[in-house]
Amino acid sequence: MTDLHVYDTTLRDGAQQEGLNLSVSDKLAIAAHLDELGVGYIEGGWPGANPKDTEFFARAQHELRLQNATLAAFGATRRVGGNAADDPLVRALVDSGASVVTLVAKSHAGHVERALRTTLAENLEMIRDTVSFLRGEGRRVFLDAEHFFDGYAVDRAYALEAVRAAVEAGAEVVALCDTNGGMLPNQVADVVADVLDATSARLGIHCHNDTGCAVANSMAAVDAGATHVQGTVNGYGERTGNADLLTVVSNLQIKRGLALVEEPRLREATRIAHSISEITNVPPYSRQPYVGASAFAHKAGLHASAIKVDPDLYQHTDPTLVGNDMRMLVSDMAGRASIELKGRELGFDLAGDTELLTRVLTKVKDLELRGYTFDAADASFELLLRREVVGEAAHEYFEVESWRVITDARGDENALSEATVKVVAGGERVVATGEGNGPVNALDHALRQALSPAYPELDKLELIDFRVRILDAAHGTDAVTRVLIETSDGSTSWETVGVAGNIIEASWQALVDGVTYGLVRAGVPVR
């Protein structure tokens, strides 16, 4: 759209956040969301430096179908005294298959001498050598100038030398990094303007939020002429986090009129932010600008009637531009229109049926207030909708009489779980027992064994993912627990949700929905 790069580093610098630990599958799933959001570049990790990131790039080549974004591999300049062509870590960047390589390099004289422990000249040579080599291998090269602003304050001439070395060797962008995060907007603006003046570099900006100014610093850099902005979704990152790319992009696009991502994509920002937080298992921050659950929530009272008449008097922008909602706290769902749309997807024409749409919407809002989430549990939503449209009976495959699960361990032995399930299915009462290395596993085995005589179709189902979120941290295990379960039939998979005070009960609800949906999907009649 514009030539301003939107460069996401959630998977690399964002993953430095305390308590955040991403598997390769998590990273692939997040990358798909980032692509959907419309970012230009996705920094996937540091191939060669750790086996997980090497695997990510290998799998990305086959498993990621990027529509918009270009994958970037992150790595460092070659080692002191070596040469780039023989450096195994530099080689790993080429082998990653990424067309863009982002090299981190030192530009702070003190860091070169005290942390890298080499000469200022050798550091410049490392930059030149590594950039040239990667250019020769046909890669586009971006350079992250680490600790740039602190370095500039200490030794401006050297910091500029590092930028020039990169540009002369063929780097396309030099991103100035406020690695320690201590800058304020006016400082960033001054330095960016000076570097643009003193070099021929295309500049980028990489900010951390240690002064609470990561967003403002990024904006200040763009105002001063930077044309490449780095950040992370939800502001994940070490210490106070990185600049929140969602806020930066929303500000630039909505407040400044720059066209960074296609408008319909920005309208997915709220949903994508929440989906990514489901993957990272970092609870969403309700006060997050633009996409937070409270971002457009108003306490009822003083202004309520005025808001209804004239919402623009009380909100700084139209929340639907980022897929948020003035009544966001009530529900994550967009409203009747999306329910109608979903119905059409399932083959129901609900267009005229305002009463049914309202009934479903009320039910969804009520359940979401109690902790359910249907964004991530399509199958549970479809069951809810079918029950309203077609009626309960068509989906009552079985009746649950009771269930029980016991987990025990002696001394240092591994714990074992055993579940007993009593159901009525196909006209027969069945009592079945299942074992497992966890209580949910045991319940799953017992349930499917109990249903197997009436519904042999269930034998091929498999429970493939299980996620847990405690919804009110203030009360510890007394809080409400939400469980999401993914079930597969070998060719596709679906997600279901359960919510209860008891984690096992929430899991049971999600299991029952998962099995029921499997039968609906396969077109099995109630027996």
Place this chain on the structure above:
Amino acid sequence: MTDLHVYDTTLRDGAQQEGLNLSVSDKLAIAAHLDELGVGYIEGGWPGANPKDTEFFARAQHELRLQNATLAAFGATRRVGGNAADDPLVRALVDSGASVVTLVAKSHAGHVERALRTTLAENLEMIRDTVSFLRGEGRRVFLDAEHFFDGYAVDRAYALEAVRAAVEAGAEVVALCDTNGGMLPNQVADVVADVLDATSARLGIHCHNDTGCAVANSMAAVDAGATHVQGTVNGYGERTGNADLLTVVSNLQIKRGLALVEEPRLREATRIAHSISEITNVPPYSRQPYVGASAFAHKAGLHASAIKVDPDLYQHTDPTLVGNDMRMLVSDMAGRASIELKGRELGFDLAGDTELLTRVLTKVKDLELRGYTFDAADASFELLLRREVVGEAAHEYFEVESWRVITDARGDENALSEATVKVVAGGERVVATGEGNGPVNALDHALRQALSPAYPELDKLELIDFRVRILDAAHGTDAVTRVLIETSDGSTSWETVGVAGNIIEASWQALVDGVTYGLVRAGVPVR
């Protein structure tokens, strides 16, 4: 110290935050903390508009012993068509006993006409009348010009008229409010400079964080000449919150060298921020600038050796200035240097002991490969380190013979969990049973009941958070589960970790570590 007002509105505008509900006692306790922090003004609420706030001001006169701060009462200009002397709400401001009254007034022509539904002239008269009356009653008057920036954009002349009306009637400060929070720093700077130019007002600034720029906007206003800054502790407030006063003050004092609060008081900022979050019951935000738990936490093993030599290379300021502390996160990127640093934090000098450091590192890496994470579980790491340094015996408070937990439900009833734990503690074998609305809750109750005879110190512990992560999604409930548990003794809290194929077993490990750490921390001997 300086003549820049630090004006806190946690108790009034901060309390607008979704889910935040403060009793009068809560407000008094928070006010005492704010005074200790050294703010100049504490806005206590809106006396007359709600009985809770009236009571707050009444009790404050006897129960609050303010050392530094002046209490301010918040209220609105008199009603349309009346006069201030007869307005009961204006009278309530006088009766509150506060020496400062902060009046909110409209300065946005559209709001005057469409929300207040009166004429532009009458609104100016309401400002003049109310300010004059309160000045006549001997009160200092500050004026909050609501929606000022939006109003200035629509009708600059009228916005300036409102400021002039307040000043001419005797208002000491006019705080320009970005009520909807949509401004960016350059806009704020331009408007503040223009208003200073066009009026004789002393200006203040009141920002919300809807563009992620509340702190930067406040700083921009001060740079442009505002000498009164409003904000809330921890950035509490409606929607995305208000400017975080702790960040603004820290930036202005540490980065800009302004003396806003006495230095020893700023060193209490981290403790005070956390104490206030205990009162509000809003979980602290670990990524909060300056005072957040992660604000000075470093994960990358890469940097640990350099940090040891030269911490200033890797932090933007000295964390002790705000009472925070640099923390090394032990993670799969850890090296010996970070373990040595962590040991030093815990009071062990491991500098020369390469063999022990290597042994601990090997153990950490092995456990992290199996799914443990120590960056989020400091207490489990400390126990691991203590066992290596001090020996196993010093921490063997009890021996577990066996445990068992049963969860069951009939039909649609809620599930219940019951646990039985058999331990040997204080030379006695104890069998105890606990119930809970979840299996972990039940185990926690049973374990602490079993240990209570030998270790009554455990009675005050409470399980306050519980997080679950499935580590290898590819195998569903057959995968390894990691549980993080946070335990509190009422004044501090700590995190422990457990990993197992069985979610209940992982929870049990974390529970046992949480209880053991509680005993170590309290200096309890093995009995």
